[in-house]
Amino acid sequence: MLTLGTLVAVFLRADGVGALGPAEWAAIRFTIWQAFLSALFSCVLAIPVARALSRRSFPGRALLIALLGAPFILPVIVAVMGLLAVFGRAGMLNAGLVWLGLPPVSIYGLQGVVLAHVFFNLPLAVRLLLQSWVEIPAERFRLAASLGMGPAEIARYLERPMLRAALPGIFLAIFLICLTSFAVALTLGGGPRATTVELAIYQAFRFDFDLGRAALLGLVQVCLCLAASVLALAITNPSAFGAGLDRQVARWDAAGPWLKAQDVMALALTAVFLLLPLALITLRGLAALPGLPEAVWAAALRSLLVALGSAAVTISLALPLAMAISRASAGAASALETLAMIPLATSSLVLGTGLFLVLRHYADPATLALPVTAAANATLALPFATRILLPSARAVEADYGRLADSLDMTGIGRLRLLTFPRLVGPLRFSAGLAAALSMGDLGVITLFADPQTATLPLQLYRLMAAYRMEDAAGAAVLLLGLSFALFWIIDKGARPDARA
Secondary structure (H helix, E strand, O other), X not given: OOOHHHHHHHHHHOOOHHHOOHHHHHHHHHHHHHHHHHHHHHHHHHHHHHHHHHHOOOOOHHHHHHHOOHHHOOOHHHHHHHHHHHHOOOOHHHHHHHHOOOOOOOOOOHHHHHHHHHHHHHHHHHHHHHHHHHOOOHHHHHHHHHOOOOHHHHHXXXXXXXXXXXXXXHHHHHHHHHXXXXXXXXXXXXXXXXXXXXXXXXXXXXXXXXXXXXXHXXXXXXXXXXXXXXXXXXXXXXXXXOOOOOOOOOOHHHOXXXXXXXXXXXXXXXXXXHHHHHHHHHHHHHHHOOOOOHHXXXXXXXXHHHHHHHHHHHHHHHHHHHHHHHHOOHHHHHHHHHHHHHHHHOOHHHHHHHHHHHHOOOOOHHHXXXXXXXXXXXXXXXXXXXXXXXXXXXXXXXXXXXXXXXXXXXXHHHHHHHHHHHHHHHHHHHHHHHHHHHHOOOOOHHHHOOOOOOOHHHHHHHHHHOOOHHHHHHHHHHHHHHHHHHHHHHHHHHOOOOOO
């Protein structure tokens, strides 16, 4: 109902395709172009980084790989603040260019949108490519060494076939993520030549209150997402390396000093690119933290309540779905998995537009801003939570299902004694992820909120729009700390050594 029902409301309210004017077509072209460039640069830059991580062992490697997962729960608006500290008008890069007598560069427009998307998606591409790299059996590398193959032959016969199989799916996954990006386009885009479909929906809704055009653009966004999703499923191409004996991979081909220098440079540049913006915004914001206005602290409290509510709704939806899928027949399980993945075909702005169209006939949408935001965030987090819970739910059913049936364990008793103790780790991780994603979301709330119901990301954006950059930096540090603290507190029971 939350996904398909809102899409139906958008469909019924949308103007005809002929209502798309030059500005709307320009937004569609820009959306596709920036998503293509973002996915392309993310994938291309991820190749040397993933290769370096796959063939090098060094102190801090595990920590670096763990840090690559941090941008996934990093609030987008905080990352944008960090990028502005490095690449903005008064950032480090332009200060250096002016000192050298060179003209400054602008981060706003296409280049800024692509830069921010690469910042977020490069770690994702590295993690996915690294997984594909380590899945090449160690025996293949041992055989290559016994045949006297060098780095060029290893790349030709082992690495390039893996990349041909893995890169198309990774590219399309990042392309889909960039299609639905809103906060990046809101802060770094804008203008006739740098407006995405999501930003056009927001402008039609908030500035013009043209619900028909907003709904039509919402349908366009759904069609783009569906097309990318279908392509991603159709183009996934498994590799054909065969099985190995799960031995540790030894890379004799990577011992040369030039290859070591390449890997060190790739890892160092990536670490600086990802960590420097966050370090700068943290150092700048800590000093401003004590002097933050009262409205920021009130917005932080509202964000915490929304995040906790969103996490609770996500788990209450994902747990029964995962349990039902694990016990259902093949056909029913496939249908339920499809149901859980449906939110991937929409976006927060499309969902928010549909909810507004439905609710405005029964109540003032502004009074429902916080519960609507929590519900929308929970819906959008559902695919991730379900995928996290599903492997453990299937394992519990396969290992203990028939025994539990023979003991007539059903209902609450089965959930309390069998299912929950063995799913507590994935449940905590799913809830922490859902809470962190909701904490940093700047989507639905922009359509519904008034000054009394602003969340912390929206309050941070308003401070940036008012050029109160010191207060904005302090609010960014507060949002960053709350997001990571919320994730850690909820997820701390999901350690491998935690009791189950």
